[in-house]
Amino acid sequence: MTIVQFHMDDQQVVDNSQLAQKLRNAGLRPTRQRTALAELLFKKGDRHVSAECLFEDAKKAQIVISLATVYNTLNQFSEAGLLRTISIDSTRVYFDTKTGDHHHFFLEDSEQLVDMPEGCVRVENLPDAPPGTEVSRVDVIVRVRSTK
């Protein structure tokens, strides 16, 4: 029932020196809180978090950090390409630790995002992009809700 997915581009991070390196590669100094958040984000495999929810996770993990820093860090990470942002629900931004090409289920009841396996969806018959523009990304979001 559980779908397990691995991606070579988002290599599984297991120890903290790899994390620090990942941050450095992205041009970010591996500070205490950045490393701590990176640990929460990238050690557990694919995640879809909101700032608020990562902030809660951090609290539970005894990490001392302010909500503003969580926001700033998430934004830095996604600018650096470590995360991808998704906005589905206008009230919240989700950050996806999986940056490769893939699409999502959105569980309307629980407001959660679930990855679809990479490469499985094919979108056909797309009209041409409007003149003077080029496609930067195609997002497919399948909204689902519990039956009954």
Add this chain to the structure above:
Amino acid sequence: MTIVQFHMDDQQVVDNSQLAQKLRNAGLRPTRQRTALAELLFKKGDRHVSAECLFEDAKKAQIVISLATVYNTLNQFSEAGLLRTISIDSTRVYFDTKTGDHHHFFLEDSEQLVDMPEGCVRVENLPDAPPGTEVSRVDVIVRVRSTK
């Protein structure tokens, strides 16, 4: 440069008595401001508006209305099925006057939505919805930005 599209299900509204009827059918009293907004929304063919931008339109059209009422009215219209809401950009909700099954281009530069012709896109190979859920809608958003 301009793409014009017509759809039979969202019938073109041309006079105000039809508008009033459309509102009544939706269970909404055709009050001054509702009719005025409906006029802006449904007389011009397909539109994608934010509350703020419709509010501006209303001002230009000398309609006396408050921003809160624009919000309330847009929400009522979409609950009544007269509009469809789309959230792409987490900072703004778009209301689409075309309620049929269709998808969108999102022009990242100008933050505008453009309809794709109905029925042209085909999404294949969708994985099954997670257990216990059913698909309520599939959204395809093609983000484009100006070349160079």
Add this chain to the structure above:
DNA sequence: ATTTGTGCAAATCGTTTGCATCTGA
């Protein structure tokens, strides 16, 4: 030592709500 990050609180921005007043059927 210098640059860069962090925490906090205040600011912002889109959106919603409470309530007194008005209006359409």
Add this chain to the structure above:
DNA sequence: TCAGATGCAAACGATTTGCACAAAT
């Protein structure tokens, strides 16, 4: 008449920002 609409201003919630302080290199 009177339920239902409207306007306003205040409330809200997610996110950003300004600034003094702290930590990395």
